Each structure stands twice: as C-alpha cells, then as structure tokens.
Amino acid sequence: MIVKGYHEPVLVAEIPKLLVKIPGVYVDGTLGGGGHSHAILQELLRRDFAEQSLVIGIDQDDNALDAAEKRLSSYSGRLVFVKGNFGDLQKIVQRVCIENQRPPVVAGMLLDLGVSSAQIDSPERGFSYLHQGPLDMRMDPAAEKSAADIINAMSERELANLFYRFGEEPRSRSIARSVVDYRERYGPILRTETFADIIRRREARPDRAIKTLSRIFQAVRIEVNRELDVLARVLEQSTALLSPLGRLAVISYHSLEDRMVKSFFVEQARSDWGPKGVGLREPLRKAGFSIVTRRAIVAGEQELSSNPRARSAKLRVLEKLAAGDTGEPI
Numbered sequence: 001m002i003v004k005g006y007h008e009p010v011l012v013a014e015i016p017k018l019l020v021k022i023p024g025v026y027v028d029g030t031l032g033g034g035g036h037s038h039a040i041l042q043e044l045l046r047r048d049f050a051e052q053s054l055v056i057g058i059d060q061d062d063n064a065l066d067a068a069e070k071r072l073s074s075y076s077g078r079l080v081f082v083k084g085n086f087g088d089l090q091k092i093v094q095r096v097c098i099e100n101q102r103p104p105v106v107a108g109m110l111l112d113l114g115v116s117s118a119q120i121d122s123p124e125r126g127f128s129y130l131h132q133g134p135l136d137m138r139m140d141p142a143a144e145k146s147a148a149d150i151i152n153a154m155s156e157r158e159l160a161n162l163f164y165r166f167g168e169e170p171r172s173r174s175i176a177r178s179v180v181d182y183r184e185r186y187g188p189i190l191r192t193e194t195f196a197d198i199i200r201r202r203e204a205r206p207d208r209a210i211k212t213l214s215r216i217f218q219a220v221r222i223e224v225n226r227e228l229d230v231l232a233r234v235l236e237q238s239t240a241l242l243s244p245l246g247r248l249a250v251i252s253y254h255s256l257e258d259r260m261v262k263s264f265f266v267e268q269a270r271s272d273w274g275p276k277g278v279g280l281r282e283p284l285r286k287a288g289f290s291i292v293t294r295r296a297i298v299a300g301e302q303e304l305s306s307n308p309r310a311r312s313a314k315l316r317v318l319e320k321l322a323a324g325d326t327g328e329p330i
C-alpha cells in the first residue's frame with residue numbers, strides 16, 4: 001500500500017506484521033500522514049481485533065493531523081487524534097484511555113522518527129537546504145524556539161558542540177567560526193539559503209558539501225525539536241505502558257537515534273546476574289522484555305527503488321514478556 005502525497009511510509013508491509021499481535025490500544029506516536037496508522041487499522045480488522053482495539057495517533061504538527069484525519073476519516077470511532085508530543089506519552093495515553101473507558105495499557109506502540117516528506121518539502125517550514133525559506137525547523141509550529149533563534153543565540157563554542165554532537169560533523173569548529181563571522185559582519189541568519197551558503201563556503205569539494213549540509217541541518221533540527229531528549233523519555237514511558245506481549249516498534253533514520261534505541265532495547269532485555277564470578281542461580285533482576293529483531297530490519301530492493309527515504313531506515317522491535325516468562329539473558 002502506497003500513500004502518495006503527504007508522506008510515503010517506510011517498511012509499511014513489515015510494521016503491521018511485527019506490531020499487531022494482540023487486541024488493545026495501539027499508539028502511533030508519529031502519525032504524519034497516517035500511512036502506518038492505516039496499515040495498523042487494516043491489520044486489526046484482518047485479525048478480527050478491531051472491535052476490542054483503539055488506535056491513538058499523535059503528532060505535534062497540525063498539518064500532519066489534518067492530512068491524517070482526511071486520510072483516515074472512514075475509521076472514525078476506532079481512532080483518536082491527539083495534537084501533542086510523544087515525550088508526554090504517559091499523560092496522553094492516560095487521558096485518552098480514561099475518556100474511552102479503557103485501562104491505560106498499550107498493546108503496540110510505533111515511533112517512525114524524524115520529519116515527514118511534507119515537512120521537508122515545504123520551504124516555509126525551513127527544514128531543508130534545498131529550499132529557500134525561513135530558518136525555522138519546528139515540527140510544532142507553536143514551539144518556542146526556531147532554528148534561527150538557536151543559531152543566532154549560541155556562542156561559537158556552543159555551535160561547534162552542537163554540530164559535533166548532533167551532526168557528527170568533523171569540521172564543526174570551522175563551520176561554527178564561519179557562522180559567528182557572518183553574524184558579526186551582517187547580523188542574524190534568518191534564511192535557510194543564507195545558512196546553507198555559509199556552510200557551503202567552508203567546503204571546497206562540492207561532492208562533500210551535500211553531506212556536510214545534511215549533517216549540520218540534522219544537528220540543528222535535533223536541537224530545535226529536542227529530538228534525543230524526547231526519544232529517551234518516550235522509550236521509558238512506552239515500556240512502562242506496554243501490556244504483556246505488547247510491542248514497541250521504532251524506525252530510526254540516523255545513527256544517533258538508532259544507537260539509543262538499540263542500547264535501550266538491550267538493557268530492557270538483559271537480566272541482572274550481579275558481579276562477574278558470583279555464580280548466581282537466579283538473576284537479581286529478571287529481564288522484562290525480549291528483542292524481536294535481533295538485527296535491525298531494513299528496506300528491501302523494491303522499496304528502495306520506489307522510496308529513497310527508506311535508504312537509512314532501521315526498524316527495531318521489543319516485546320514485553322508475558323507473566324512467568326523469564327526471557328533469556330543476553
């Protein structure tokens with residue numbers, strides 16, 4: 001199933017198969033244009049779980065909610081749309097479950113991280129170095145600080161740290177110097193094309209410029225939307241909300257996210273056997289989860305040829321163990 005227009009979802013065949021195992025509350029924390037929610041709803045119907053289930057679709061972008069509401073209008077009653085940040089997952093799930101007279105436990109949770117094609121392709125949202133627009137990058141247009149606010153307020157050292165930490169940019173210091181130089185000479189940087197030109201001028205080789213631009217724009221976007229902070233929060237909250245046999249699926253698009261997800265999953269699936277050499281018969285703490293995807297799932301050739309965005313996608317899935325199931329120490 002392909003959703004043309006707002007956003008073409010990645011790994012859309014794999015998500016329902018890996019996520020939908022039991023009836024209950026499903027949360028799509030990154031609703032976007034609703035492509036994954038649609039696939040989840042279809043799977044709930046196919047398995048005859050729909051009557052007992054509810055999907056909660058969360059997005060912090062009003063445009064995404066509008067697009068998804070239009071696309072999924074035929075599922076009214078089975079789906080609740082929420083404008084919010086998945087970092088507030090627990091509060092959102094509790095509120096929606098009370099309103100729908102259900103216990104606040106989750107059978108499946110999906111996070112398809114990052115930005116949608118519609119966001120990237122809208123010049124006025126300021127996410128892309130390929131378009132001319134305000135240097136904005138807020139997924140939630142009502143959020144306090146835009147990319148321009150951040151880029152113009154940070155010191156040279158803070159900028160270098162930002163480009164290095166969130167962009168893994170090897171030339172973070174010289175780019176930070178150029179940004180500050182520009183500000184001192186011409187005033188605040190307010191447009192994507194101005195910011196992109198400053199970065200391009202540091203890069204003599206045009207073939208490397210694209211990678212540098214991607215890394216720096218990624219770093220600023222992560223900072224504007226506090227992406228790694230909210231990811232850490234939602235991972236903790238999701239595992240607390242999952243029912244036994246409930247699953248958490250995360251699709252990440254860059255190594256910073258994927259490393260976080262992978263190490264969080266490993267930690268959740270590990271029993272604590274105490275210090276080495278003690279030789280305990282029982283672990284001090286039994287693992288509460290098992291990792292469904294030993295290796296991250298990536299898109300196949302066919303999907304890659306029709307959806308270039310799938311190139312960097314990595315899907316990992318975690319399952320909460322049923323009562324009495326101890327899981328294997330790994």
Ligand SMILES: C[S@@+](CC[C@H](N)C(=O)[O-])C[C@H]1O[C@@H](n2cnc3c(N)ncnc32)[C@H](O)[C@@H]1O
Nearest residue numbers: 009030032033034035036059060061085086112
């Ligand atoms: C990659 S797109 C998801 C596309 C979606 N799976 C689909 O099928 O169309 C990511 C979406 O998640 C939203 N988003 C990202 N981080 C968020 C957060 N912390 N809270 C709520 N929504 C978020 C973005 O606004 C964007 O619409």
